[in-house]
Amino acid sequence: MKKIILIIGASSGMGKETAKKLIREGHTVYTVARRIDQMQDLKALGGYPMQMDVTSENDIRKVINTIIKEEGKIDVLWNNAGYGLYGSVEDVSLAEARKQMEVNVFGIAAVSQMVVPYMRKAKSGLIINTSSMGGKMYFPMGAWYHASKHAVEGLSDCMRLELKQFNIKVVILEPGFIATEFGSVLIGNFSKVSKQSAYTGMMDKIIEGTKKAAQGNGSSKPSVIADTVNKIVSSKNPKTRYRVGKFAKPMVWMRTYLGDRLFDRIVMSQM
Structure with a gap:
């Protein structure tokens, strides 16, 4: 069934690849990002790109109001x-x-x-929140990233319970290593840190590992996310979590069942 879908963060990688697939599936897909110039190919395919910064309430309100005015609802966020x-x-x-x-x-x-207010009114809706395998585990030098994704997990779990009464489903997506801009952004962040940092050796190891993951079979293609999101959108009763992509399932399994000290040793053995 054709649905009205809003994708936040669709200028590249997982978001863009998924938008292409959902458009081809016949859905009405609105895509937003700060870099609207990088979504013109989605417009050519039949999508509706709009510029939006998630830190701007005015931007968000403008986008939501536009979609509601044109479509009357949002089925999937x-x-x-x-x-x-x-x-x-x-x-x-x-x-x-x-x-x-x-x-x-x-x-x-x-x-x-x-x-959510529009989904409540319709007594129907699906919200997919992108977390990460990093929302269930950790690596050194990623404290703030992991803290944010752990927060996404808790936020989403509470949303799922709160919104169930209104027939709004909340799904958590936990990607593993995916071939996106993530690695280049990570390396760019390290370049801002002083060369005199006490953690230079550890940073160099992580940069090396990140570059290796971007080559060969070190990461999954964004298409695995596109296929998964399409599956979620098409499902009448989607799972609460989808863990997909390179290393996602084994790494979270190790974190869950091996305990802190053993998992720490495994992670630090790569340093």
Whole structure:
């Protein structure tokens, strides 16, 4: 059945690839991101790109009002905006850390708060929140990123219980290593840290590992996310969580069942 879908964060990677698939499936797909120039190919396919910053309530309100005016409803909201801030807790400024939480966590809350009233009125809806396998585990130098994704997990679980009474489903997407801009952003964050940092050796190891993951078979293609989101959208009763992509399932399994000390040793053996 054709649905009205809003994808937050569709200018590249998982969001863009999924938007293409959903458009081809016949859905009406609105895509938003700060970089509207990078979504013109989606417009050519039949999508509806709009510019929006998840940290701007005015931007969000304008987008939601436009969709409701044109379509009368929003069936599916995919909160997919986010980025990875990496660096030690000692080195990363609190201003940068607050920005990370503003985009990755409060962005989800801000968009959801404006969409949910329309879903409640319709007594139907689906919200997909992008977390990460990093929302269930951790790596050194990623404290603020992991903190944001752990927060997304808790936020989403509570939303699921609160919104069930209104027939609104909440699904958590937990990607593993996916071939997107994430790695280049991560490396770019490290470049901002002083070369005199006490954590330079650890940063170099993570940069090396990130570059390797971007090559060969170190990460999954964004199409695996596109297929999964399409499956969620098409399902009458989707699962509460979907863990997909390279290393997602085994890494979370190890974190869950091996305990803190053993998992710590495994992670640090890569350093």
